[in-house]
Amino acid sequence: MAQLIEAVLYFGIIVSSSVVLFTRYALVGALALAVNTSLIGFLLIKKDLLFIGLGQIAVYAGGIIVFILFTITMLGLKAEIKKPITEIFVGFLIFGTTFLFSYLALPDLDFVDRGVSVVEIGKKFLNDLFIHVITVAILLNSVLVSYILLISDSRE
């Protein structure tokens, strides 16, 4: 069962990153990226890396990607025009070579699986990590406030 969940998570990550690569709509791309980020966060939580996993979902997917979505909806970006076949070919060439080189260059990466239950996540979150997550949230709030101030300044 655990392996099945892991396989589904990996599959979801690959599918959502492909959607970002192939879509012509900015909004769909941003939504797929939010899904991608959240799935990575779930994977990290499942592998017992609770703080980075929670931060990934709460701060990165919940904060930064929402900023991007907000900007895209505010600017009202339209779909990109269809590309000529040569450009698509060059894109695939870039994708293929980068994939090959990064796969060959990366060292053996594997998680040391310790396994974690939902109850443990709750306990750990409330007892140990609560103050840290709150700290990140406060820091992010200050960034958000400065962002809004900057936008309102530019409108005047």
Next chain:
Amino acid sequence: MVKFVVAFLISSGLGVVFLKKNPLLMLLGLELCLNGVILAIAARYSQSNFEDDALIIAGILFLFCIAVIETVILATLQLKLKHNSL
């Protein structure tokens, strides 16, 4: 499997950066690359014997840096796109 996913994320991110014309979509590509890097770092962390506190402080600094940098990039892009100077 992690290695494959990391390589896929980095290469598709770079593909997005090179293929898309819109700077906001290019930013999405950079985010994909960053996701791959985060996954790789996390996999390395789980193999090592770092102290928990050091990991948490590093995590806070890392996330905060990402938040600040992304916000600055987004605000600049938004201002430039509004004035059609890109």
